[in-house]
Amino acid sequence: MRILLRIIIVCAVILIPTFGLDSHLESKPLIQSLSTSQQWLSLLHFRGKESLINQKSGFFLSSDGSKNAQNELLVTINTMLEDASLAKEGEESTFCRYPARAMFLSQFIPEIKKGIKLIRCDSFMEFMQIVPFDDVGLTYATESDIYPGSAMGHIYLTLQGEAKQDFHKVFSEGNVLDFKKGDYLSYGISFFADADLGINPISYIRAIIGKLNGVYSLSPLDNIDFEYLQNEERTIWRFTLDLDSKEKQLIAAHLWELRDKSIDYSFIDHNCNDALKNILRVANESFFTEQSKPYQTPVEYIQSLQNAGKIVKVETQSPKNKQKFVDKYGYNDIFKLVKVLKQCWDTHIVAGILY
Numbered sequence: 001m002r003i004l005l006r007i008i009i010v011c012a013v014i015l016i017p018t019f020g021l022d023s024h025l026e027s028k029p030l031i032q033s034l035s036t037s038q039q040w041l042s043l044l045h046f047r048g049k050e051s052l053i054n055q056k057s058g059f060f061l062s063s064d065g066s067k068n069a070q071n072e073l074l075v076t077i078n079t080m081l082e083d084a085s086l087a088k089e090g091e092e093s094t095f096c097r098y099p100a101r102a103m104f105l106s107q108f109i110p111e112i113k114k115g116i117k118l119i120r121c122d123s124f125m126e127f128m129q130i131v132p133f134d135d136v137g138l139t140y141a142t143e144s145d146i147y148p149g150s151a152m153g154h155i156y157l158t159l160q161g162e163a164k165q166d167f168h169k170v171f172s173e174g175n176v177l178d179f180k181k182g183d184y185l186s187y188g189i190s191f192f193a194d195a196d197l198g199i200n201p202i203s204y205i206r207a208i209i210g211k212l213n214g215v216y217s218l219s220p221l222d223n224i225d226f227e228y229l230q231n232e233e234r235t236i237w238r239f240t241l242d243l244d245s246k247e248k249q250l251i252a253a254h255l256w257e258l259r260d261k262s263i264d265y266s267f268i269d270h271n272c273n274d275a276l277k278n279i280l281r282v283a284n285e286s287f288f289t290e291q292s293k294p295y296q297t298p299v300e301y302i303q304s305l306q307n308a309g310k311i312v313k314v315e316t317q318s319p320k321n322k323q324k325f326v327d328k329y330g331y332n333d334i335f336k337l338v339k340v341l342k343q344c345w346d347t348h349i350v351a352g353i354l355y
Contacts, residue, residue, distance in 0.1 A: 034108065035070035042281045042288075043101055043254065044069055045263065052270055052278075054213075057262040061094070076101055077109065084115030096121035100253035100282060124256050126169075130177065131218070132185045133248045134161025137240040137313075138276065138305075139188065140298050140334075141228040154228075155272050155298040156190040157279065158221060158238065186221035189255060191275035193265040214265030214275065216258050225317075233319040237334055239302065240313035247283035254282045273298045286310065299334060306335050 034040055044060075045052045046069060053059045055066040061079060065072035079094045080102060088094075095102050095115055106113035137158045163183045170176050179185065193212040228234040243251070264270055273296060280287035289304035296304075305311050318326045 030108065031070065031073065034105075035073045038285055039104055039282065040073060041069055042278060042285075043104060043257075044072060045278055047270075052264045054262045054264070059257070059261045077105060077112070080105065080112050080115060081109075084111055084118065087118055089120050091123060093119055093121065095119045096124055098257050099124055100250055100257055103250060103253055124253075127256055128252060129163075129165065129167055130185075131159055131187050131252070132161025132163070133159055133252045135159075135240060136243050136248050136251060137238060138302070139224075139239070140237045140302060141232075141234045142236070144232045144234050152271075152273075152297045153234075153299065154190070154192075155276060155301070156188045156224065157276055158186065158188050160184070160186040160221070188219055188221045188224040190217050190219070190224070191215070191263075191265075191272045192217065212265045214263045214270070215261075216255065216263075216275070218255075229317065229319045233321060235316065235318045235322065237302075238315040238317075239305070239311045241280075241287075241305070242310050242312050243283060250283045251279060254279060271295075273301050277301065303335055 044065070049067065051060075051066040053066060055064070060066055060072055062068065062071040062075040065075070076094065076098065082088075083094050090096060096119065099121065102112055102116050106116055135158075137160075139156055139158050141154045141156075143153050161184075163179050163181055163185055165181050166179070168176075168178045191214055193214055225236060228236055263275070277288055277296075286308055287305070287310060289301065289308060291300070291304075302311070
């Protein structure tokens with residue numbers, strides 16, 4: 001009887017999941033290493049000791065995930081292992097909610113790697129059908145003469161490529177999306193304050209001190225370009241980035257994780273530029289370039305990417321009313337304007353310098 005009891009106890013110990021939430025697990029070297037790795041912290045959008053994403057946003061699995069990266073890692077691993085063992089699919093599956101986390105953890109945990117292959121995520125697959133990631137780049141819209149909030153310009157992510165298959169869907173709002181295999185698709189993703197700043201000085205004060213919510217917004221690229229070129233008469237600069245296929249997949253997966261999440265916005269230290277740096281950092285740490293002051297302007301970031309060899313192609317387009325000027329004098333070289341622009345921004349002289 002004692003021998004049988006010992007066998008049962010031994011079997012029970014063996015059957016405990018290797019990555020369960022046991023207290024002794026927290027001291028294991030792998031967990032310590034992963035929870036403090038830059039890629040894991042980037043996936044959680046940590047800056048310093050806490051995340052820029054609100055704890056109440058629904059982004060975190062653990063009750064203190066916005067401030068405790070290790071707890072968030074433990075809960076993520078444990079939940080993914082459970083979902084993999086049950087072959088749980090659909091929106092509630094951790095694999096479908098956090099595909100970038102799954103991709104990261106699959107490098108270290110075989111069970112999660114198997115789970116990625118087993119579990120079907122229809123909504124994420126639909127997102128990948130609609131939004132192409134063949135060419136991933138950045139577009140910079142220069143400042144507007146008529147919009148004070150555009151003082152440093154605006155930078156946004158561009159996603160372009162050919163449709164891999166036919167697609168037709170009528171959405172719940174009645175909107176119809178239809179395209180054929182081979183059609184060229186293009187979208188832009190922007191991060192901005194979830195508020196109409198207008199000319200209200202109180203709104204700008206809140207934006208400066210970081211008291212506004214920010215959101216990532218996906219829109220057809222033609223719509224964004226039309227707004228900047230025609231309505232706001234801003235010149236746009238488009239940059240194709242040096243990313244391999246795996247890095248593009250990570251960006252796609254992480255953007256899916258961030259849909260509808262509330263993220264702190266600050267005009268000074270977490271604006272459109274900082275937000276996109278955090279996205280690109282998930283794919284490759286080299287996209288998070290060093291800065292010598294608390295804030296970094298979009299032009300300074302573009303300059304740093306050029307110096308790091310991360311930009312492979314540059315294109316420009318001007319609004320019609322500025323085209324004659326450009327035809328006669330040409331574009332200013334954006335890669336040589338950093339020092340000039342810094343002086344202008346420091347003295348609040350910004351309008352029109354990037355025609």
